[in-house]
Amino acid sequence: MNNILLVISREYTQRVRKKGFIVTTLLMPVVFLALMFAPALLSGIGSETPTVAVIDNSGKITPYLLEHHSLPYIFSSAPVDSIKADTDVSSFIVIGDDIIENPASVSLFHRGGGSIETESLIRDDIKNAIEARRLDDLQLGNLKQVLGEVEADVVISTHKIDDDGNESSSSSMTSYLVGIAMAFILYMFIIIYGQLVMMSIIEEKNNRVLEIIVTSIKPTHLMLGKIIGIGAVAITQVIIWALLIAGFISFVLPGIVGGQMFAELDALRAGTLNPADATTDLGVLQVLAMLSSLNYIFSIFGYLVLFLIGGFMLYASLYAAIGASVDNAQDGAQLQVFCIVPVIVGLMFAMTIGQNPDSSLATLLSMIPFTAPMIMMSRIPSGVPAGEIFTSLAILYASIVAIIWFTAKIYRVGIFMYGKKPNLKELLRWARYK
Numbered sequence: 001m002n003n004i005l006l007v008i009s010r011e012y013t014q015r016v017r018k019k020g021f022i023v024t025t026l027l028m029p030v031v032f033l034a035l036m037f038a039p040a041l042l043s044g045i046g047s048e049t050p051t052v053a054v055i056d057n058s059g060k061i062t063p064y065l066l067e068h069h070s071l072p073y074i075f076s077s078a079p080v081d082s083i084k085a086d087t088d089v090s091s092f093i094v095i096g097d098d099i100i101e102n103p104a105s106v107s108l109f110h111r112g113g114g115s116i117e118t119e120s121l122i123r124d125d126i127k128n129a130i131e132a133r134r135l136d137d138l139q140l141g142n143l144k145q146v147l148g149e150v151e152a153d154v155v156i157s158t159h160k161i162d163d164d165g166n167e168s169s170s171s172s173m174t175s176y177l178v179g180i181a182m183a184f185i186l187y188m189f190i191i192i193y194g195q196l197v198m199m200s201i202i203e204e205k206n207n208r209v210l211e212i213i214v215t216s217i218k219p220t221h222l223m224l225g226k227i228i229g230i231g232a233v234a235i236t237q238v239i240i241w242a243l244l245i246a247g248f249i250s251f252v253l254p255g256i257v258g259g260q261m262f263a264e265l266d267a268l269r270a271g272t273l274n275p276a277d278a279t280t281d282l283g284v285l286q287v288l289a290m291l292s293s294l295n296y297i298f299s300i301f302g303y304l305v306l307f308l309i310g311g312f313m314l315y316a317s318l319y320a321a322i323g324a325s326v327d328n329a330q331d332g333a334q335l336q337v338f339c340i341v342p343v344i345v346g347l348m349f350a351m352t353i354g355q356n357p358d359s360s361l362a363t364l365l366s367m368i369p370f371t372a373p374m375i376m377m378s379r380i381p382s383g384v385p386a387g388e389i390f391t392s393l394a395i396l397y398a399s400i401v402a403i404i405w406f407t408a409k410i411y412r413v414g415i416f417m418y419g420k421k422p423n424l425k426e427l428l429r430w431a432r433y434k
Helices: 002-016 019-043 062-067 080-085 116-138 143-150 172-206 209-213 219-257 259-270 282-291 294-325 329-335 337-353 360-366 372-382 386-414 424-431
Strands: 052-056 073-075 091-095 106-110 159-161 167-169
Touching: 002 019, 002 219, 019 219, 052 062, 052 080, 062 073, 062 116, 091 116, 106 116, 172 209, 172 219, 172 294, 172 329, 172 337, 172 372, 219 294, 219 386, 294 329, 294 337, 294 372, 294 386, 294 424, 329 337, 337 360, 337 372, 360 372, 360 386, 372 386, 386 424
Parallel strands: 052 073, 052 091
Antiparallel strands: 091 106, 159 167
């Protein structure tokens, strides 16, 4: 037992002291936050509102666009060829004289790549103009006013009920995105740290260090020490990330969102918020209510740690067996396909299943050890019964015992084999050695 602890301590301290570990541990939360806010930031950088020239051959759309418009329009009666030759005009639209009867008689011309957002705004403006003109042509008196009065903007307030009947504000889209993020973190950690186990064993095997080490420690204990030590590095990173995110929520976020929004968040959590009185979009409040809950954050990261330990131990034992079986990284890369493919399959299914987390397929894949970590972590943010979660964990951890027992047999033989790349049949024969 003491020998295992020595190996764990060596593997752990050797890696957490590296500058690369410190830098990635501190910078990854910043990168995640940057990725979350990048679309909003980039959309406001260098995005100038374009001025669009309008040639209205019908004369029926211009009056509406003068009063109701999403873009700054300039109206022209110049010939189309003249507008095309004017390099100062980046975009212009030509409206046909039968636009009211034929809404398709609109052409948009632009220089460069154009803008999807600009095209969408123009389409909405012209659509509204056509509808307004058709209503005027019907001469139904105050029909516009009636339609305005009966129009309803439905706002759905989403709440999640746990096993104890307690309610909490939720957002299906946020739950889905958080689930995908957790599944991707698991995928990343399993692949990166699993390969680290493999490369560490290959390096020591090539240096003949393993032959010396196994004179004082059992091969199985050496393998376990390496896996646990490197796995502890991954767990350390996750815990630090959780603490950094909790600190951001507790001390930084209140200053960003402001007092009014925080008061509305408290009211939403208490169930006393009237959506009609809210100054902030209800969807935004629901997202913030979820992500600013420390209980929610620690619950998610707690399950992440449990499934990370299980998933890493399962796959790292396979990586260890591969590392012991080969002499170089190139041969290891060919064999590790048996580790990479199940992880990728789990991640791909997680992206799909996250949209319907209660499906039968989701439940089934949550019970298969090789896909359970990614699948279950993509479902947990949306709400999964505790019994189902712990059943999945029980199956996963029971499978770890069986897989380690199997791979340890390959490991103890492989570390003494040199000069030949084994195939799957030979690896299975090694596992049968006594």
